[in-house]
Amino acid sequence: MLKLTTTSMLTSSTRILRQPLARATTIALSRYNAATATRLFSISSSANVANTNTPTAPRHPRVLVTGSLGQLGSGLVKELRQMYGNENVVASDIRKPSDEFAANGPFVCADVLNYSLLDRIVADWRIDWIVHYSALLSAVAEKNPALALSVNMTGVQNVLELAKIHRLRIFVPSTIGAFGPSTPKYNTPDLTIMRPNTIYGITKLHTELLGEYYREKFGVDFRSARYPGVLSADVPPGGGTTDYAVDIFHHAIRHGHYTCFLSKDTRLPMMYLDDCIRGTIDLLTYPTMLPQSVYNITAVSFTPEELANEIRKHLPHFTMSYSDPARPDFRQAIADSWPASLDDSMARKDFGWKEEYGLERMVKLMLDKIQAQVDAEKKSAPIDSPSTTAAVAA
Numbered sequence: 001m002l003k004l005t006t007t008s009m010l011t012s013s014t015r016i017l018r019q020p021l022a023r024a025t026t027i028a029l030s031r032y033n034a035a036t037a038t039r040l041f042s043i044s045s046s047a048n049v050a051n052t053n054t055p056t057a058p059r060h061p062r063v064l065v066t067g068s069l070g071q072l073g074s075g076l077v078k079e080l081r082q083m084y085g086n087e088n089v090v091a092s093d094i095r096k097p098s099d100e101f102a103a104n105g106p107f108v109c110a111d112v113l114n115y116s117l118l119d120r121i122v123a124d125w126r127i128d129w130i131v132h133y134s135a136l137l138s139a140v141a142e143k144n145p146a147l148a149l150s151v152n153m154t155g156v157q158n159v160l161e162l163a164k165i166h167r168l169r170i171f172v173p174s175t176i177g178a179f180g181p182s183t184p185k186y187n188t189p190d191l192t193i194m195r196p197n198t199i200y201g202i203t204k205l206h207t208e209l210l211g212e213y214y215r216e217k218f219g220v221d222f223r224s225a226r227y228p229g230v231l232s233a234d235v236p237p238g239g240g241t242t243d244y245a246v247d248i249f250h251h252a253i254r255h256g257h258y259t260c261f262l263s264k265d266t267r268l269p270m271m272y273l274d275d276c277i278r279g280t281i282d283l284l285t286y287p288t289m290l291p292q293s294v295y296n297i298t299a300v301s302f303t304p305e306e307l308a309n310e311i312r313k314h315l316p317h318f319t320m321s322y323s324d325p326a327r328p329d330f331r332q333a334i335a336d337s338w339p340a341s342l343d344d345s346m347a348r349k350d351f352g353w354k355e356e357y358g359l360e361r362m363v364k365l366m367l368d369k370i371q372a373q374v375d376a377e378k379k380s381a382p383i384d385s386p387s388t389t390a391a392v393a394a
């Protein structure tokens, strides 16, 4: 049986190693770059004592990120690799990575439902921290509750059990979806009524409660942030209720029009991806366990109409229509059950959370990035290609 060691990882240049134990596991190792940590963190967790990259170098934690090909995971992996070195951040997902993603550092294909495979990965790679991003988002979950129950609940149970056995620090995100229709809607605090009525929300509340149980009962260093909807330009969102706030930019630039699946006055908390990643890293790397294991974090709250108005400051001809209120999209009921704004004062107090992107800055950046993508697509498409013609006509 092939045993991976740090030495074998560092001396590999471009090669594929297969672990016989793990049927679906392919570990692609390529182009090892020397660690270019931009930030060093003091690692006080006992979980890191055993992780010494070299006898004299400062210790970096070795982090496993599940769901690393998703909207949030891909950005987080990039940031963590800049901090700790490519070889110290093992990306994982159930899907196949792009060549570009696989070339940047270790990638392990793994289903989070496969406990023994995850156990093997943690041991072989001498993992210290897990960031568990694998999940089904609200809209996809509502369409397939059985799969959502399985991935979102069993996946979390597996990683928490691993954290207990291997003494790992673990970060699992929660969401505004963990609240429900009886939760106070405005300025929703960390501790309040939580009776979600979506399968996504139920699985996320399960995550929070189980994480707290493992922390109390077994001393597991469980950390979580309740994210609002996250906006990003590079990786598309994975099927949530807040996805309209990303789709709108692509449609505004490509077509000048968007039909929103939420009503114009549906107010939801949101944040830009960079803020989400920074807040997550600040919480993940905080040197000691914080008073709470779960914190609200947020940046702004807006309605589809307010977002469209802000976009119109840059694209005056942009128009927006809405789903027929007589036949609302199924995501409307999900959004209606969630808070309109969050109180994240405890995160600000306990670990210094503060957003850098408000609505204006976020909109400008989203438009610039997506416009650059469209320009690049046009440049790379042959002059007479039908897709170019269609895009220009649109």
Ligand SMILES: NC(=O)c1ccc[n+]([C@@H]2O[C@H](COP(=O)([O-])OP(=O)(O)OC[C@H]3O[C@@H](n4cnc5c(N)ncnc54)[C@H](O)[C@@H]3O)[C@@H](O)[C@H]2O)c1
Residues within 6 Å of the ligand: 066, 067, 068, 069, 070, 071, 072, 073, 092, 093, 094, 095, 110, 111, 112, 113, 132, 133, 134, 135, 136, 137, 151, 173, 174, 175, 176, 226, 227, 228, 229, 230, 231, 236, 237, 238, 239, 240, 242
């Ligand atoms: N994006 C948001 O707006 C947002 C907001 C609040 C909370 N969150 C939470 O953040 C986390 C990451 O969200 P995201 O937006 O990146 O989601 P995403 O859907 O973009 O990515 C999830 C990833 O999980 C992977 N996955 C699915 N099933 C799997 C399985 N069985 N085994 C291994 N991997 C599997 C998918 O392939 C995908 O790459 C999730 O827990 C989500 O609930 C996201």
Ligand SMILES: C[C@@H](O)[C@H](N)C(=O)O
Residues within 6 Å of the ligand: 137, 138, 139, 175, 176, 177, 200, 227, 228, 229, 230, 239, 240, 241, 242, 243
């Ligand atoms: C809010 C969050 O959990 C996700 N963007 C969703 O809509 O499902």
